[in-house]
Every structure is written in structure tokens, then in C-alpha cells.
Amino acid sequence: MNILLKSVTIVDKSSKLHLKKRDVLITNGAFEKIAPKINNPDSRKELNFKGLHISQGWFDSSVSFGEPGFEERETIENGLKTAAKSGFTAVAVNSNTNPVTDSKSDILYILSKASHHPVSLYPIGALTDQGTGENLAELYDMKNAGAIAFYDYQKPVKNPNLLKIALQYTQSFNGLVIAYCNEDDVSKNGVVNEEVSSTKLGLKGIPALAEELHINRNLFLLEYTGGKLHIPTISTKKSVELIKNAKSKGLNVSCSVSVNNLILNDDALIDFNTNLKLKPPLRTDADKTALINALKEGIIDGVTSDHNPIDIEHKNVEFDNALFGSIGLESCFGALNTHFCLEDSIEFLTRLKVVFGIESSSISEGNKVNISLFNPNVTWKLEEKDIVSSSKNSALLGQFLKGKPLGVYANKKLILN
Structure with a gap:
């Protein structure tokens, strides 16, 4: 899946873009372009979530x-x-x-x-x-x-x-x-x-x-x-x-x-x-x-x-x-x-x-895309309705947590909450 991430904060100590806010263009499972502003080249799917962050x-x-x-x-x-x-x-x-x-x-x-x-x-x-x-x-x-x-x-x-x-x-x-x-x-x-x-x-x-x-x-x-x-x-x-x-x-x-x-x-x-x-x-x-x-x-x-x-x-x-x-x-x-x-x-x-022994790939142009998407600033309470797992036996049920995962892009596929 080819997508464009808009105004995303990059968290990756191995990348020169660490803690920078950028647009990220992903094509055929690779970082095609990372820049302050990227126009959508072919009406591809855009992700423009408030507080969107990505990491390895x-x-x-x-x-x-x-x-x-x-x-x-x-x-x-x-x-x-x-x-x-x-x-x-x-x-x-x-x-x-x-x-x-x-x-x-x-x-x-x-x-x-x-x-x-x-x-x-x-x-x-x-x-x-x-x-x-x-x-x-x-x-x-x-x-x-x-x-x-x-x-x-x-x-x-x-x-x-x-x-x-x-x-x-x-x-x-x-x-x-x-x-x-x-x-x-x-x-x-x-x-x-x-x-x-x-x-x-x-x-x-x-x-x-x-x-x-x-x-x-x-x-x-x-x-x-x-x-x-x-x-x-x-x-x-x-x-x-x-x-x-x-x-x-x-x-x-x-x-x-x-x-x-x-x-x-x-x-x-x-x-x-x-x-x-x-x-x-x-x-x-x-x-x-x-x-x-x-x-x-x-x-x-x-x-x-x-x-x-x-x-x-x-x-x-x-x-x-x-x-x-x-x-x-x-x-x-x-x-x-x-x-x-x-x-x-x-x-x-x-x-x-x-x-x-699992491969890591930094967030840089030309590299393979294997990223987690998240908003670190959202505070939420873990309730049973938030649990995707078939079993609900969470030790942290009822706890207030800061930061919420939004999904992943890996193996050329995207899954979002």
C-alpha cells in the first residue's frame, strides 16, 4: 500500500530526523521521500492524525x-x-x-x-x-x-x-x-x-x-x-x-x-x-x-x-x-x-x-518501512471495550494510561485502529 503521512513526528535515535516533524511518502514498502512538506503525487491515501508519531x-x-x-x-x-x-x-x-x-x-x-x-x-x-x-x-x-x-x-x-x-x-x-x-x-x-x-x-x-x-x-x-x-x-x-x-x-x-x-x-x-x-x-x-x-x-x-x-x-x-x-x-x-x-x-x-537477531531499519529515505504509529499525548482509561484480544484478563484493566498506539505499517501493509 502506498500512503502519505502528513506532519508526523519521527522518534528514531538512529535517524538524523529524530524528533523532527515531517511529511513521509511511502511507496512499495519503502520511504520514497521525507520532507517538511510533500504534495500528494497521485491521490494516494493520506494519514493526517492529530499528534501522529512514528518509530521503528x-x-x-x-x-x-x-x-x-x-x-x-x-x-x-x-x-x-x-x-x-x-x-x-x-x-x-x-x-x-x-x-x-x-x-x-x-x-x-x-x-x-x-x-x-x-x-x-x-x-x-x-x-x-x-x-x-x-x-x-x-x-x-x-x-x-x-x-x-x-x-x-x-x-x-x-x-x-x-x-x-x-x-x-x-x-x-x-x-x-x-x-x-x-x-x-x-x-x-x-x-x-x-x-x-x-x-x-x-x-x-x-x-x-x-x-x-x-x-x-x-x-x-x-x-x-x-x-x-x-x-x-x-x-x-x-x-x-x-x-x-x-x-x-x-x-x-x-x-x-x-x-x-x-x-x-x-x-x-x-x-x-x-x-x-x-x-x-x-x-x-x-x-x-x-x-x-x-x-x-x-x-x-x-x-x-x-x-x-x-x-x-x-x-x-x-x-x-x-x-x-x-x-x-x-x-x-x-x-x-x-x-x-x-x-x-x-x-x-x-x-x-x-x-x-531481528533486523532493524532506521527511518530514512530509501529504507524499508517497518514502523509503529502512535499518539504519545493521549490519556485514556483501559477498559474491556479497548481489548482486541479474545481473552480479557488484563492486569492493567481500569488503569489510566498516557499514549495510545494507532497501528502499524509493515510488510507493505497498513493496519489502523
Whole structure:
């Protein structure tokens, strides 16, 4: 689609046009011309929204869609539509489907379902057969089929030798291993952060120690084996310190944080809202502050929405019995932009591309167009009517957010809200 963007503010630190207001002419998926004023050359579609901004396309490194197996939670088609309307041009999709995405054919199936869409879908293959944690899955075959990384979603690798072998084996084809960190024997049956709030609520806690023990073990393994390790959704102050120390040693380790752990703390659980039953759990205000500082310093590589749709039957129950998880694509940008400056918010949504080997293209004449469209100045309240996802289990429902995504232009296609 050929379009003309009128009076748009460009947010792209890699471009000489950063924070400049320009007209942008897009032809055949490329920036044909960027100038202070451009006359419409051929009566093409014009976008002239008040407060329109663009940036390099946003990337979410941890998104769950239900298909195959849990289509009642989310289909790939509707999930990609949700991502586009939330401003994301690329998403890495977890393997927590039924059956688990653990083979070449599974990867090809998921890619085929997304081939027509402006949002690029990058499958994450399971690290182990059926996600059971017992034997490595067909990692090399999945990599060749298009898997971007290997991860048993929110399941820690209990066997240290298995993780050791995975880190050694994947070096032969530059594979990325993702390892969720939680010591199950320490956090057993826990549902919220183990702290004063869990005592007040009478709910069993998940100690920060459970995460930190596993991070420490996995970093020891990485130091021994080499390879590339990504630790998703860290949540504690001590975890930040451990990863900072590992990076100072030169280890090839990266990490992300869930937007929920940046915005909320465990005080929010006072109403037993099951949408706030998350993994990792909401931690203390001190942990939240440490995560924010680490993100600004670059110790944490980027932010994920950790979008995880859960159907109402598994959320509208007692807190102990509810499934973990929250959707987050629709609210991710607004939540970040409420608490961080605009430039930082965009950086946090694009920085993980480097970790996952995803191409970036600056906003400059002649370059390929892969952009997010948004208005950073609109304040709005997240309500159920704003949720495109099939499931409505948002931890930020009812929150006032600053900044609203307007859509994307990518793969020569435009989707707008």
C-alpha cells in the first residue's frame, strides 16, 4: 500500500530526523521521500492524525497465542490483529500450545498461519520434547524451519545437565536458549510474592529466593559452557545484581522484564483480582525500583508485555485456583509511556531486536518501512471495550494510561485502529 503521512513526528535515535516533524511518502514498502512538506503525487491515501508519531517497529519477545489447542483463548489471526492495533510489527510467539511447538512441522504450521500478515511472527520452539523437561527437542530442525529461540514457556529447566547440553549444542548453529528461572521446590504451590502482603492476604508465597537461586545456577552453567542465554521476565533486585555481575564478566546473557512488574507491586493484590495472578509474581516496591533503574542502565535488555490470554473459566475462580497470566499487548506502550519518557519507552520496545537477531531499519529515505504509529499525548482509561484480544484478563484493566498506539505499517501493509 502506498500512503502519505502528513506532519508526523519521527522518534528514531538512529535517524538524523529524530524528533523532527515531517511529511513521509511511502511507496512499495519503502520511504520514497521525507520532507517538511510533500504534495500528494497521485491521490494516494493520506494519514493526517492529530499528534501522529512514528518509530521503528516495536518487538515483543514473549507473546502467547492459543492456537493450536487453545483457540478459545486466542487464535493466531486475532493475536496478530491485536499486536498490530497495539503498535507491534513483530512478535515472538511462545511454544505453550497443544500440542507443544516442538518440531519442524509445528514451526512451519505456525509460520503458514501468519504469512499474509503485516506483523512478523517469529516462533519460539520448545526446548524439550513436549515441554516436559526430560529430553531436548529437535532444536536444529526447528532453527532451520524458522524458530527464533528455544524455550519451555514459564517452566524452569530442572535438570542442570540438560541445560548444559542445550547451551553447548546450540552454539553449533548460533541458537538462543531461553530459561525461565524459578526453583519449584522453593516456591511450591505459591501464588503471590512471599512478603508482608502475602501474609496479610493469607496466600502462599513465592520467595524472591526461588528466582535468584535458579538465575545463579544458570549463570554458572553459562560461564562453564558458553553459548547464548536469555532470562525472561526477571522480577527481583537480587536478580538484577546477578545479571549485572554476569555481564561484567563478558557472559552472553540477556534478560527482559514484564511491563506489569515495572508498573505494579504486590500491594495491588488487596482485592484478590485474579488478573494480577502473574508469573513471576508482582514483587515489592524496592524490587520495582531496582527493575526500573536496571532497565534505564541497560542491565535489563528490554520490556515484554508477556501477553498470555487466559479464558474466563480459568480466571473467574478463587485466587488459588486461577491460572497465572495477563494479556498486555494493548496496554504495553501506554503503560510504559505513563512512567517513562517517550524516547526511553520506544527504546525499551525495540532494544530486544538485537538479542533475537531481528533486523532493524532506521527511518530514512530509501529504507524499508517497518514502523509503529502512535499518539504519545493521549490519556485514556483501559477498559474491556479497548481489548482486541479474545481473552480479557488484563492486569492493567481500569488503569489510566498516557499514549495510545494507532497501528502499524509493515510488510507493505497498513493496519489502523
